[in-house]
Amino acid sequence: RKTMAKSKFEYVRNFEADDTCLQNCWVVVRLDGRNFHKFADQHGFKKPNDERALQLMSKCALTVMEELNDIVIAYGQSDEYSFVFKRKSNWFKRRASKFISHVVSQFSSSFVFYWQDYFKDQALLFPPGFDGRVVLYPSNQNLRDYLSWRQADCHINNLYNTTFWALVQQGGLSNSEAEEKLKGTLAGEKNDILFLEFNINYNNEPEIYRKGTVLIWHKIEETIDKRITTPDAPEGKNVVVKRTRNKLLPFHMDVIGDKFWEEHSQILAD
Ligand code: ATP
Ligand code: ATP
Ligand code: MG
Ligand code: MG
Ligand code: MG
Ligand code: MG
Numbered sequence: 001r002k003t004m005a006k007s008k009f010e011y012v013r014n015f016e017a018d019d020t021c022l023q024n025c026w027v028v029v030r031l032d033g034r035n036f037h038k039f040a041d042q043h044g045f046k047k048p049n050d051e052r053a054l055q056l057m058s059k060c061a062l063t064v065m066e067e068l069n070d071i072v073i074a075y076g077q078s079d080e081y082s083f084v085f086k087r088k089s090n091w092f093k094r095r096a097s098k099f100i101s102h103v104v105s106q107f108s109s110s111f112v113f114y115w116q117d118y119f120k121d122q123a124l125l126f127p128p129g130f131d132g133r134v135v136l137y138p139s140n141q142n143l144r145d146y147l148s149w150r151q152a153d154c155h156i157n158n159l160y161n162t163t164f165w166a167l168v169q170q171g172g173l174s175n176s177e178a179e180e181k182l183k184g185t186l187a188g189e190k191n192d193i194l195f196l197e198f199n200i201n202y203n204n205e206p207e208i209y210r211k212g213t214v215l216i217w218h219k220i221e222e223t224i225d226k227r228i229t230t231p232d233a234p235e236g237k238n239v240v241v242k243r244t245r246n247k248l249l250p251f252h253m254d255v256i257g258d259k260f261w262e263e264h265s266q267i268l269a270d
Contacts, residue, residue, distance in 0.1 A: 019095055019096040019097050020093060020094050020095060020096070021094040021095070021096050021099070021134065021136055022136055022138075023094075024087055024088075024138070025087060025136040025137060025138045026084055026085070026086075026087055026136065026137040026138075026140075026142075026143045027084070027085040027089065027094070027096075027099055027134060027136060028082055028083065028084050028085075028134065028135045028136070028137060028143070028146060029082070029083045029085070029099050029100055029103045029104075029132055029133070029134050030080060030081070030082040030083075030132070030133055030135070030150075031080065031081055031103060031104050031107055031130045031131065031132040032079055032080040032130060032131055032132075033079030033080070033128060033129075033130055034128070034129040034130060034131055035129075036078075036079035036128075039079075039128055040053070040079075042125055043119070043122055043124070043125065044122055047161070047165045047169070048158070048161035048162050048164070048165040048209075049158070049161070049206075049208075049209045051208075052118040052119055053079075053118075054076075054208060054213070055118050056111065056114060056115065056117075056118040056119070057076050057079070057081060057111075057213075058076060058213050058215065058250055059110065059114050059117070059118070060081075060106075060107045060110040060111050060114065061074045061076055061081045061083070061107070061213075061215055062215060062248050062250075063106060063107075063110040063114075064081075064083060064103055064106045064107050064110070065083070065215060065217075065248055066248065067106055068091075068102055068103065068106060069089070069091045070085045070086050070089035070091050071083050071084065071085055071086075072084055072085070072086045072216070072217070072267055073147075073214065073215065073216050073267050074214070074215040075147050075150055075151070075212060075213070075214050075215075075255070076212055076213045076215075077150065077151070077153070077154035077157075077158075077212030077213070078154070078157065080150075081107065082146075082147070082150060083103055084143065084147075085099065086270065087270075088270065096134045099134055100132040100133065100134050101132070103132060104130050104131075104132035107130060108128070108129065108130050111128060111130075112124065112127065112128070140268045143268070144255075144261065147255050148255065148256040150212070151211060151212055151254070151255055151256055152256065154210070154211065154212040155210060155211075156187075158205075158209050158210055159187060159190050159191075159202060160182065160190065162190075162194065162200070162202065162205060162209070163182060163190040163193055163194055164178050164179070164182060166193070166194060166197070166198045166200060167181060167182075167193070167197075170198055171197065171198070181193075190202075206252075207252035207253070208252045210252075211252045211253060211254060211255075212252065213250050213251070213252055214250070214251040214252070214253065214255060214260075215248055215249070215250055215251075216248070216249065216251070216264060216267060217246045217247070217248055217249075218246065218247050218248070218249045219244050219245075219246060219247075220244065220245060220246075220247045221242060221243075221244055222242070222243050222244070222245060223240055223241070223242050224240070224241055224243065225238055225239075225240060225241075226238070226239055226240075226241045227239075
C-alpha cells in the first residue's frame with residue numbers, strides 16, 4: 001500500500017524546474033546582507049568602515065570555501081560576497097538552486113556562529129538574512145569584468161563614504177548637509193575635500209577598505225612532526241615530514257589590472 005501511495009503522489013516531482021547551469025560557464029553566486037544599512041546602525045557598526053564586520057564576513061566566506069566544493073575564488077566588500085565555482089564543476093549536477101542555497105545558508109549560519117568572536121561586546125540582536133543569486137559567465141574576460149565591476153563598486157562607495165563621514169565626524173556637518181555637499185561631485189573633487197579639508201590622502205586609506213577582500217587557494221609547504229614506528233624503532237620515533245597542502249589566503253589587492261591574474265594564472269586555468 002505504501003508504494004502504491006508513493007507512486008500516486010510522485011508525479012508532483014515533475015513540477016520541479018530544471019535549473020542546470022549551462023556547461024563550461026563560470027558559476028558566480030553573489031550574496032548580500034538584507035537591510036544591512038539598518039542592521040549596521042542597530043549593531044553599532046563603526047562608520048564608514050567597521051573592521052569587525054569585514055573580518056566576520058571574510059571568516060564566513062572562508063567557511064563557505066572550505067565546506068563546499070569547487071570554489072576557486074571569492075571576492076567581498078561591504079555586506080556582499082561573490083563566490084566563483086570552476087567552469088567544470090559538476091557539484092549537485094550544476095543545479096543553480098543547490099549552488100545558491102548551500103552558499104547562502106552556510107554563510108548565514110557562519111555569520112551567527114562566529115558573530116561573538118568578532119563582536120566581543122555587541123550582542124547579535126536578531127537573526128540576520130542574506131539574499132543570493134547565480135549568474136553565469138561564459139568567458140574568462142566576462143568573469144574578470146564581473147570581479148572588476150564589484151571592485152569598482154567598492155571603490156566608488158568607499159570614496160563616497162570616507163568623504164561623507166569625514167564631513168560629518170570631523171567637519172561637523174549634519175548627514176543631510178554632507179549629502180548636499182557631495183551631490184554631483186566627481187572622484188577628484190572628493191579626493192580634494194579629503195586632502196584639503198581633512199588632510200586625508202585617500203590612497204593611504206587601508207587597502208581592505210579601498211579594494212575589498214579576495215580569497216584564493218595557495219599551495220603551502222608544511223613541515224610537521226610525525227610519530228612513526230619502524231622495524232628498527234618498534235617503540236616509535238619522531239620524524240619531520242614535508243607536505244604541501246592548499247590553504248586559503250586573503251588579499252586586498254587590485255583585480256582590475258592584469259598583474260593579479262598573471263601572478264595567479266592557475267585560477268582561470270581550469
Ligand atoms: P538590501 O537589503 O537591498 O541589500 P541594504 O541596506 O543591505 O539593503 P546595501 O546596498 O546592501 O543595502 O548596503 C549595505 C549597507 O550596510 C551599507 O550601505 C552600509 O551602511 C552597511 N555596511 C555594510 N558593511 C559595513 C561595514 N563593514 N561597516 C560599516 N557599514 C557597513
Ligand atoms: P543531503 O545532504 O543529500 O540532504 P542527508 O544526509 O541530509 O544528505 P537526507 O535524505 O536529507 O540526507 O536525510 C536526512 C537524514 O538526517 C535522515 O536520514 C536522518 O538520518 C537524519 N535526521 C534528520 N532529522 C532527524 C531527526 N529529527 N531525528 C533523527 N534523525 C534525523
Ligand atoms: Mg542591495
Ligand atoms: Mg545589503
Ligand atoms: Mg550590499
Ligand atoms: Mg539532507
